[in-house]
Amino acid sequence: MELTGNKPQLTAQQKKREKRKKSILAxxxxxxxxLPAFLAFFIFSYIPMYGVMxxxxxxxxxxxxxGSPWVGFKHFQRFFDSYYFWDLLKNTIGISVYSLVVGFxxxxxLALALNEIKDGPLKKFSQTVTYAPNFISTVVMVGMILAFLNPSTGIINHVVQFFGMEPIAFMEDPxxxxxxxxxxxxxxxTGWGSVIYLAALAGVDTQLHEAAVVDGA
Incomplete structure (x- = not known):
């Protein structure tokens, strides 16, 4: 800050700082x-990262x-040198690719199919049925899978037997x-994932649909 007569003269850096302060206050x-979103992100995403140690x-x-003793890459080396490392890597990549190919x-x-259903009870019922599994907890989901795939009482094996095949022990066969x-x-x-695509489809102008029908699409 420089003095010009009796009035203080602000430097360029001080002017910039004052301008930024006024912008924040405004x-x-x-x-x-x-602030709540920032705090939630910081508390639940950044603070737990210290556990990576x-x-x-x-x-x-x-x-x-x-307080635990530092050992560096000891556990990583033990994992990479383990007998099952390549099997674990192959299975992990295989499941990831399988999930991507089927789940994407x-x-x-589903979103395209739901978008083609006219407004009414059928569309609401279809959306409810497809969205509902997303709200089922993992524990309940596993219990349902065990019940459905049971070799003797599971509904899947009842269908398999109906077509003249032997029941399959799904949970016992690797x-x-x-x-x-x-x-x-x-x-x-799937149902919950289709919400994003449904929202995108809902934003498409109806005139584009009408033009596509006129063009024979």
């Missing part, structure tokens, strides 16, 4: 609105995260694990 209500320590519950297009197809895991996840999440 938008203080917006900052108050965003457990991977680099011989964690002892009585000593806590900070189904919400889009070959069925990926399919059961992926399809159960798809069943639970």
């Amino acid at each position: 938008s203080r209500q917006l900052y108050v609105f965003i 457990i991977a680099f320590k011989d964690y002892i519950p009585t000593l806590g995260v900070w 297009p189904l919400p889009i197809i 070959r069925w694990f990926k399919t059961v895991y992926v399809l159960s996840g798809v069943w639970q999440g």
